[in-house]
Amino acid sequence: MLADVASARDEEPAAGAGPGATEDQPFAAATETGAVRDGPASTAARLGVVVVHHAASRQVLDDAMRRLALAAPGARVVLVATGSSVPDPAPGWPHGTAVARVENHSYARAVNRGLALLPALPYLAFMNDDVLVSERTFDDLVAALAAEPGAGAAGPLAYDARGRLQAMGLPYRLVQRRALRAGPRADGRPATVRAPWLTGCLKVLTRQAYVATGGYDERFRFTNEDLDHGLRASRLGYANLLVATPVTHLGGSSTPGHPAFHVEGRRGGYLVTARHLPPAAGLAHRTYLLLEGGLGSLLAPGPQARAAHRAVARMAWEGAWGTSPFGATLDDR
Secondary structure, eight states, X not given: OOOOOOOOOEEEEOOOSSTTOBTTBTTTTTTOOOSOOOOHHHHHTTEEEEEEESSOOHHHHXXXXXXXXXXXXXXXXXXXXXXXXXXXXXXXXXTTOEEEEOOSXXXXXXXXXHHHTSOSOSEEEXXXXXXXXXXXXXXXXXXXXXXXXXXXXXXXXEEOTTSEEEOOOHHHHHHHHHHHHSOOOTTSOOOEEEESOOOTTEEEEEHHHHHHHTSOOTTOOSSOXXXXXXXXXXXXXXXXXXXEEEEEETTTTOOOSSHHHHHHHHHHHHHHHHHHSOHHXXXXXXXXXXXXXXXXXXXXXXXXXXXHHHHHHHHHHHTOTTOOSOOSSTTOO
């Protein structure tokens, strides 16, 4: 059964990320390489980037945007603001950054609206407002896609602020480990391994894969949209590549405390199972949600947690998978 929502927890220290990395220095290789590269400027001319901004502080946002400007000079950049305020571009941001206001319906909608504002470039990227890239991030990801014509998406190894691998559940952890154990490619670039899906904190898509998949499915209101997108892309023959080039994701994979987010995560997880796995897996998943919800409604600590479990059990009993606990926006709950 596919995982529903990853909880915020620490992964063991990273064993490395690309050539030159060590257990306690995953970014050691970020500026050390003997390979001949096209360079960020060459990559950026073929790249459009969407940055989804919701709750990051101004300091974090400015840091992320300045790093993006260095990593992809000349790229077309759209900042999609879904929070209560729309920031003005600051010195050091990518030149010509466009800012668009989009309702806080879902991360999926924010990504889709942003990508629709970009021109028809060969490579399209999107990232959270709290992802800190290195100067080689996009160069490495685009190079991985260019080296494997059947690939449709590439993503980096994401670390939290303490330098630990971002926890995304056991299946994804195993892929992360494969990427860390693999040696650099013959051209000196970081290792690349195939993955069933890629975390959505930062992804680069080929334009062909974006058009073929239609982007993210906006029925996933909170989490699971990246899992569904990766599996749909794989079905269409587009490989997902996890590249051992590091980024820092300051937000990690924490889930807000309101019960609606727990319910939506479970709903989306079941939708992924029903869409991509055999019917028996869907039956097992539904049974699990009934048991988890029933027990949690009695034993979970705190009234909010018990209310969330009761809602999940009721949803599973009624088969009400098409109804999100959110209204028009994630603030309507």
